Amino acid sequence: MRLSIKARMNRMFTNGKCLDVALDHGVCNEPSFLAGLENMPDVVDALIRARPDAIQMAYGQADLLQARPEKDKPALVMRIDMGNPYNSQRHRVMWSLLQNADEPIIGALEMDAACVVVNLFMLPDEPELFRQCVENISRVRAACHRYGMPLMIEPLVMLPNDVRGGYQVDGDAEKIITLVRLASEMGADIIKADPTEHADDFHKVVEAARVPVLVRGGGKEDLKVVLNKSAALLNTGARGLVYGRNIYQHHNPKAVVGALMALIHNGASGDEAWDIYNRG
Template sequence: MTTGIDARLDRIGTDGSYVIIPMDHGITMGAVQGLKDIESTIDGVTSGGADAVLTQKGIAPRVHDNKNDKGYIVHLNGSTTIGPDEQDKRLTGTVEEAVRVGADAVSLHINVGSDHEPEQISQLSEITEQAQRFGMPVLAMAYARGPGVDSTDPEALGHAVRFAEELGADIVKTGYSGDAESFQHVVESTRLPVIIAGGSKGSDRETVEMVRGTMDAGGAGISMGRSVFQHEDPEAIARAVAGVVHDDLSVDDALAEAGLALEA
């Protein structure tokens, strides 16, 4: 790593752990709940303890005045739910463009095992080479997805995170295997910090339990979008998640400190 990469990783995390809220879903799903007034959502989640937010480059002007001096990540590929194939992620920007709009890191989505894996290998290789020139960290969103691939299988997830390291990423996001014991294999498959995706919104307890399991397995945090920005109180759920990641709280303590119901 370079000094620039180390410095910028500090801007998107806290002492080597990460609470990142991706809100690039507008390109994929449109202006869904939580993204119409994205300014308020960004203010809420960063006030609640998120270390960084993530969007496509065009949303940058709506980010900086509302992120409470937290980190900013620009996502560099995308697709839509109404297009021919949502898994066919195409490049939407460059590292240089991310620098110009004030990013502290860049990210790229990879579906390991999909029909589009070969093209996405080329994309990640290109982005990590660009990023080295700028001292910019790369977050690889490396999922196990494709024909016959179990997206929660720890062996497949372990392959996905190792894939990210092999191609030069600095931090890797992947799916959760379902429990701390199996997710430990995923974490041990790479020397990169491993953070988990959230997926569609579950109950508050389910969300926080997943975060607790990730940290118990040796993970480095979370990158949760819809579970947070579509919550009725994004600031509160961000506070609960950050309490587990940064303060090592139990599930019950994190929910209580965030003012969320301790539902069974």
Template structure:
């Protein structure tokens, strides 16, 4: 792992990071694209709000990296593509990585690459495919000094709504997080546990590997900020939020609010005051 690249990723004062994920087009689910139909505009808004990093696909990374100047957010590149979020699910599920993903990331001057490690009930072949991808990516990322973020995703059975949803069982999360560490993760991106107060168990299981918390589906501002405060207090080193930012009424405001919590230890009420609620005075 190249610590030089991570110096562009983590905030030098707080040692934390906000990575805004807008790589959802990879997953073939239309509802994920709300707020990023015009992805150039979405990136414009985010760059102005100045998060630490923006997560994009190889095909869209140029929209961030072609911008002049040295102060733009760091680029995090998604390396794998899957179809596990569709409603209804396709009969055949898959997950594949780009064979030249790390080389693409180097050419695009990425700071980090990211790949899934999914546990889908009844579909162990997807987890196997992810493990094979991670082993291949790790070998190449070591060669090029590219930090590898692994995203352990524990899912519930798809019978609940026709697609796999997050399982917040902390024991399952920490088990998959540990496997990600054993596979050589330089960073971990993991879901909230059902009880955010249990998140210290995930942090402990990751050892000295920084844990960033995945935002998941849309929720209320207060709930998002309250559980963010809890996981930060338990040792999370950052956030990887997507739909809760880009599908927000005020993407710039929620970005600034989260940055204040991460880097200035702002409390929930202070962070809420930074967001435009759309209410008339």
């Protein structure tokens, strides 16, 4: 018998939609990701006041959210794996491992998370890394089934390391759709997917998933470009966004959250969201 995931999903999604602010970058062991995250208590405090639907964190920082007394604070999405594909240099051995090999979601249960998230890396010429991810997901899926925990899978198709220095997103729609389909076949309850190079193709990602799709943000970009691109992706059927650096590395994260929430929950256009940001 599977315990229902409905209660936890309802904590994360508002009317079926979600802005999840990712702060789990410390597990990537990449210095450039930490700019803006130096003082985590202040970052979390500011985001709780900004009121996104969810905040994505690893176990070691999750207490900063869950120890807060507010009943209406954002839901916790917990990252439960870690790996080394985010560094600018190519490592001799590429790996992705669960943070707790024996009880993979015990920390998420302890912290009363609404969801757990695990990577599914597809890097050129790294079949062992891919195999590790499949094994991780298989183990986590079984634990999630047992305890009624929603599973978010993050399929990541990356370019070769030497193309742009560090493994960067490959926006090829066919590759993304194929890996998203695999994540769906493995039992994802939510899929966090990279945007396709052309936003008009993203509806195929949504169709392949058959579960709620949240768009992954990636590196920091010009905010007006981000808002317009986000609006286009949401219009294809995506249920929300998982953005990190485009929020926490911005000088006014609260205003960015307000603009993104308007896109997701109110159907604002990119230009309308830009106006909301400027008023924030």
